[in-house]
Amino acid sequence: MLSVSSSGYYAWRKRPLSPRACADVELNAQDRNDSSGVARHVWRAAAHAELAAQGVRVGGKRVARLMRAAQLQGVSRRHFVTTRRDPTAEPAADLAQRDFHAAGPNLLWLADIVYIATGGGFV
Numbered sequence: 620m621l622s623v624s625s626s627g628y629y630a631w632r633k634r635p636l637s638p639r640a641c642a643d644v645e646l647n648a649q650d651r652n653d654s655s656g657v658a659r660h661v662w663r664a665a666a667h668a669e670l671a672a673q674g675v676r677v678g679g680k681r682v683a684r685l686m687r688a689a690q691l692q693g694v695s696r697r698h699f700v701t702t703r704r705d706p707t708a709e710p711a712a713d714l715a716q717r718d719f720h721a722a723g724p725n726l727l728w729l730a731d732i733v734y735i736a737t738g739g740g741f742v
Contacts, residue, residue, distance in 0.1 A: 646670075646677065646685055 621628070636644070666686065667679045686692070721727035734741045 643681075643685060646675070647689060 664679065667677065667682045670677050670682065715727060715729070719727070719729065
């Protein structure tokens with residue numbers, strides 16, 4: 620079925636892991652033994668930086684491959700669109716007439732809406 624000889628298959632099964640595969644197994648074991656739990660929830664670059672801080676020389680693409688093989692994903696920041704314009708709505712009247720200089724105090728008030736992302740949602 621695999622178009623390989625029986626002897627070739629059994630020779631492959633007996634062959635020891637390559638040095639790179641052994642290092643990959645060691646890196647995966649190091650990640651599993653990480654008690655801080657940080658390595659499971661970081662971006663590839665942060666995982667790479669964490670390993671570099673521990674003195675482990677490893678490339679970023681290798682970290683990405685190992686994370687993909689272990690089905691690990693970094694936590695991503697969500698890009699929310701907080702306001703969706705209604706295409707049928709009329710725009711609000713420009714009461715300031717684009718003149719933002721008030722002749723005196725309390726004659727012209729302007730405001731802006733700012734959304735701040737928190738753990739419980741936008742405020």
